[in-house]
Amino acid sequence: MSEMEVLGLKEIREEESSEKRLITFRMNDELIGVDITNVVKITMDMDITPVPKTKDYILGVMNLRGNIIPVVTLKKMLGLPEGENPTRNTIIVVETEFGNVGLLVDKVEGALNVNPEDVQPPPMNSIGIDPEFIEGVVMVDKEDGERELLTILNIKKIFRADNI
Amino acid sequence: MRIEFSDDMREILEEFLIEAEEILSNLDQDLIELENNPDDKDLLNKIFRGMHTLKGGAGFLNLTTVVEIAHKIEDIFNKLRNDEMSLTPEMMDVIFEGVDKLKEAIDMLKESDEIPDEEDVKDLIEKLKAILEGESVPETRQEVNQEEETDEEFEFVEGVDEDIKKLILQYKGKDLGEILEELILLPPNERPPLDVIEKLEKLISEGKDVKDLIKPKEKKEEKEEKPKAEPPKPKVQEPQKKEEKQKKKKTEKKEEVIRVDVERVETLMNLVGELVLDRNRIVKLASNLENSYGDSETVEELIDSITGMSRTVSDLQDAVMKLRMQPVRKIFSKFPRIVRDLAKRLNKKVNLILEGEDTEIDRSILDKLEDPLIHLVRNAIDHGIEPPEERLKAGKPEEGTIKLSAFQEGDRIIISIEDDGRGIDVEKVKRKAVEKGLITPEQAENMQDKEAFELLFMPGFSTADKVSEVSGRGVGMDVVASTIHNLRGTIEVESEKGKGSKFIMKLPLTVAIIRTLMVGANNRIFAIPLYSVVEIVKYDVNSVKKVGNFKSFMLRDEVYLLFSLSELFDIEDTREKEFIVVVRVGEKNIAISVDELFGEEEIVIKPLGKLLEDVQGIAGATITGDGRVVLIVDTNSLINDKKSQLVGVL
Numbered sequence: 033m034s035e036m037e038v039l040g041l042k043e044i045r046e047e048e049s050s051e052k053r054l055i056t057f058r059m060n061d062e063l064i065g066v067d068i069t070n071v072v073k074i075t076m077d078m079d080i081t082p083v084p085k086t087k088d089y090i091l092g093v094m095n096l097r098g099n100i101i102p103v104v105t106l107k108k109m110l111g112l113p114e115g116e117n118p119t120r121n122t123i124i125v126v127e128t129e130f131g132n133v134g135l136l137v138d139k140v141e142g143a144l145n146v147n148p149e150d151v152q153p154p155p156m157n158s159i160g161i162d163p164e165f166i167e168g169v170v171m172v173d174k175e176d177g178e179r180e181l182l183t184i185l186n187i188k189k190i191f192r193a194d195n196i
Numbered sequence: 197m198r199i200e201f202s203d204d205m206r207e208i209l210e211e212f213l214i215e216a217e218e219i220l221s222n223l224d225q226d227l228i229e230l231e232n233n234p235d236d237k238d239l240l241n242k243i244f245r246g247m248h249t250l251k252g253g254a255g256f257l258n259l260t261t262v263v264e265i266a267h268k269i270e271d272i273f274n275k276l277r278n279d280e281m282s283l284t285p286e287m288m289d290v291i292f293e294g295v296d297k298l299k300e301a302i303d304m305l306k307e308s309d310e311i312p313d314e315e316d317v318k319d320l321i322e323k324l325k326a327i328l329e330g331e332s333v334p335e336t337r338q339e340v341n342q343e344e345e346t347d348e349e350f351e352f353v354e355g356v357d358e359d360i361k362k363l364i365l366q367y368k369g370k371d372l373g374e375i376l377e378e379l380i381l382l383p384p385n386e387r388p389p390l391d392v393i394e395k396l397e398k399l400i401s402e403g404k405d406v407k408d409l410i411k412p413k414e415k416k417e418e419k420e421e422k423p424k425a426e427p428p429k430p431k432v433q434e435p436q437k438k439e440e441k442q443k444k445k446k447t448e449k450k451e452e453v454i455r456v457d458v459e460r461v462e463t464l465m466n467l468v469g470e471l472v473l474d475r476n477r478i479v480k481l482a483s484n485l486e487n488s489y490g491d492s493e494t495v496e497e498l499i500d501s502i503t504g505m506s507r508t509v510s511d512l513q514d515a516v517m518k519l520r521m522q523p524v525r526k527i528f529s530k531f532p533r534i535v536r537d538l539a540k541r542l543n544k545k546v547n548l549i550l551e552g553e554d555t556e557i558d559r560s561i562l563d564k565l566e567d568p569l570i571h572l573v574r575n576a577i578d579h580g581i582e583p584p585e586e587r588l589k590a591g592k593p594e595e596g597t598i599k600l601s602a603f604q605e606g607d608r609i610i611i612s613i614e615d616d617g618r619g620i621d622v623e624k625v626k627r628k629a630v631e632k633g634l635i636t637p638e639q640a641e642n643m644q645d646k647e648a649f650e651l652l653f654m655p656g657f658s659t660a661d662k663v664s665e666v667s668g669r670g671v672g673m674d675v676v677a678s679t680i681h682n683l684r685g686t687i688e689v690e691s692e693k694g695k696g697s698k699f700i701m702k703l704p705l706t707v708a709i710i711r712t713l714m715v716g717a718n719n720r721i722f723a724i725p726l727y728s729v730v731e732i733v734k735y736d737v738n739s740v741k742k743v744g745n746f747k748s749f750m751l752r753d754e755v756y757l758l759f760s761l762s763e764l765f766d767i768e769d770t771r772e773k774e775f776i777v778v779v780r781v782g783e784k785n786i787a788i789s790v791d792e793l794f795g796e797e798e799i800v801i802k803p804l805g806k807l808l809e810d811v812q813g814i815a816g817a818t819i820t821g822d823g824r825v826v827l828i829v830d831t832n833s834l835i836n837d838k839k840s841q842l843v844g845v846l
Contacts, residue, residue, distance in 0.1 A: 081825040082720065083804070084765035085812050093804060093817060093825050098470055100817045100825055102807045130806040191807075 052148050054184060055124065056141040059107055060115040063172070063182045064137070065144065070187045072125040072132055074140055078103075080121070091136055096125060103134035109190065110161045128191035144182075146170050151184065165190045197313045199259060199305070209305070212253040214455075216302050219246040221529055223295055227288070228532035234283040244273035248374070250298070261317045262301050268324035269294050275328070290323045292533075356409045359392045360399065364406055371405050372396060458559075461519050468516045469708055469800040473819050475509045476797075478502055480821035517706050521556035524602045524611070527566045528553045531573060531600055538577045545584050545594055546577055551601035557609045558706045561683050565611070565703070568676040572613045572699050573598065575673075580617030580697055590694065592616065607705050608727065614698040620691040622648045632656060646783045649689035653677035653782070681832045684710070684725060684815065688783060702727075712799050712828065715777060716792030717761040718768050723799060723818060723828045724777060730785055731778040732793065749776060749787040756787040764788070764834050765813060781835045788831075801828060812836070
């Protein structure tokens with residue numbers, strides 16, 4: 033903490049922390065975000081080995097830099113309709129209580145900064161996801177000038193021993 | 197009692213703990229041996245020295261109660277080795293109690309920087325004191341002894357300081373270093389003045405020792421006149437020489453051994469694992485390259501050098517693996533004591549034979565083996581070995597024998613526990629299993645003995661009519677079996693009623709790397725550990741028959757139950773079967789049909805991660821040469837589901 037007191041640095045840190053950086057992606061056209069600090073890696077077209085005799089949301093395991101990590105279908109985990117399967121598999125690897133876990137999503141949009149003050153508490157049953165797993169929602173600008181709802185997930189809560 | 201340690205002291209403490217543990221673990225075995233040969237002087241001296249070292253270290257660290265106990269035991273052994281008293285079984289029990297207390301203290305120190313309170317050890321100290329006082333020889337003889345000793349058999353060389361002379365006389369049989377230690381251990385008010393200690397230190401730093409300061413007395417006539425002048429050599433010098441030798445050995449050993457943090461070895465192991473995977477990948481790529489550009493000279497050279505590298509990687513893997521190996525002695529040495537105590541408590545006579553203690557096995561396996569082995573040995577004494585009267589009636593020697601042995605067979609370590617007790621009553625086992633609803637009476641009827649023994653390992657089974665304090669500790673045979681299976685080992689039972697039983701465990705040498713058979717099921721690849729594979733044959737439709745709800749496969753004269761791998765894993769099962777892999781599960785061979793066979797591969801086992809920790813039928817996964825993840829089949833847990841239905845079917 034002491035280095036934060038150094039002249040000038042303190043202000044910079046504050047400015048940094050005032051913005052929340054998210055990785056955003058699509059699931060059934062909904063815009064979803066997770067805190068970038070949870071994200072380890074984003075991969076495309078990874079080979080996934082199915083593991084028999086596991087829960088239905090477990091897609092299988094994959095090789096992440098020599099380590100084997102489980103991959104889950106986020107839609108199934110959150111109880112969302114399956115929708116159309118995308119042609120390419122996109123996996124966001126996040127850090128959880130259970131080690132690294134890959135989340136299968138439809139499409140990654142990119143990184144985005146939001147102001148925490150703009151984040152609203154989750155409306156009841158906003159897009160079919162249990163509000164317990166939602167950190168909040170925020171309106172963001174689309175490219176075409178329109179605004180749309182971004183749902184921010186709480187990864188730590190989704191992957192908690194009592195929810196698995 | 198909490199002890200505070202400064203950083204410097206902590207380092208010394210660490211050293212002390214290691215040394216103390218070593219001394220104490222040897223002690224158990226030595227004491228048992230001593231019980232059989234109470235007059236073995238070498239042994240007495242060894243135990244005495246061990247206690248002495250322990251006391252010294254503990255004193256330096258100010259571990260008061262430890263010093264007190266060690267000191268008393270040391271004194272007892274000093275008297276024993278000087279024939280001033282003799283060992284009785286009652287004394288032995290007290291000494292064991294003392295050793296246990298010391299072990300407890302070491303464990304406490306390790307965990308919480310604590311040692312037992314004065315109150316805790318009071319009784320023990322009193323008992324030890326009673327031995328020292330009560331059991332010692334009558335005073336008169338002691339006086340004679342003292343006289344004999346003060347009538348020195350040696351004299352000092354010229355120029356020895358008077359203070360030093362006094363010390364040498366006072367601490368006969370000890371070298372200067374030890375005398376110094378003794379002095380430091382004394383309470384400050386009894387300690388000689390500082391200049392004496394300084395003189396002593398100076399002598400030690402000059403490399404002098406007691407033997408340099410004394411010479412044997414020359415007047416021999418005087419001795420011959422004495423009736424009790426047996427020791428022809430100066431008494432002081434003999435034990436000392438031995439001690440010197442011992443010390444030399446110790447220092448030599450120290451130079452050859454370095455202690456390495458386990459974590460570093462683990463890291464090294466992981467790195468080698470990665471290297472093996474990379475090697476596999478490179479070898480695969482190289483062979484692709486050879487297929488495309490086989491005539492190129494560069495490719496040929498590349499292949500050559502890759503072959504060389506490949507060999508080196510294998511050697512490296514072996515070498516690193518050896519780093520993790522430890523002799524089974526580490527746990528075997530605990531058994532003489534366990535057997536002794538238990539036999540005594542149960543009023544049985546048991547002789548323990550240890551074999552192959554030098555056999556080495558991966559330390560992570562070794563650590564996990566202790567509990568199962570203890571359980572099996574306890575079982576053997578409690579349920580196996582009969583009481584002496586019963587044994588005599590049965591025409592057996594009064595003393596039962598338990599043999600604990602280990603040896604290496606190929607890439608497996610075989611550990612067995614054998615007793616010559618009453619054996620396992622097959623009918624009783626079956627009855628019990630039926631009672632508990634584990635099998636049906638019909639199944640029991642058709643069951644062979646070997647299969648019946650398997651029942652012992654089923655959860656919820658225990659043959660003891662009453663759960664005794666000894667065997668019933670909440671750990672059942674099922675826990676033993678699952679521990680062994682988790683180590684990718686197998687356990688078997690052989691037993692003959694009235695003759696005895698034998699539990700045989702086969703364990704892998706190492707944990708991280710195994711040889712597997714790569715098979716295909718429903719377009720997926722699975723790796724089956726080679727140790728469970730008995731045989732591989734071509735699938736033959738004509739040999740497959742339906743037996744009730746199951747299929748069976750005829751091979752030569754044997755009939756095996758047949759499953760397809762896909763069916764065992766609950767995955768789609770549409771493809772033609774090409775091969776049958778016969779695997780061994782417990783006492784049974786089972787046929788598993790597969791779609792494809794890809795051959796043998798050495799793989800590095802990786803965990804599936806916490807989320808998938810308990811998946812049935814999967815032991816882990818590996819990454820193949822092309823970077824794909826292949827699951828490793830755990831045949832045991834895979835079949836387990838079906839096991840209860842299977843019992844007695846064939």
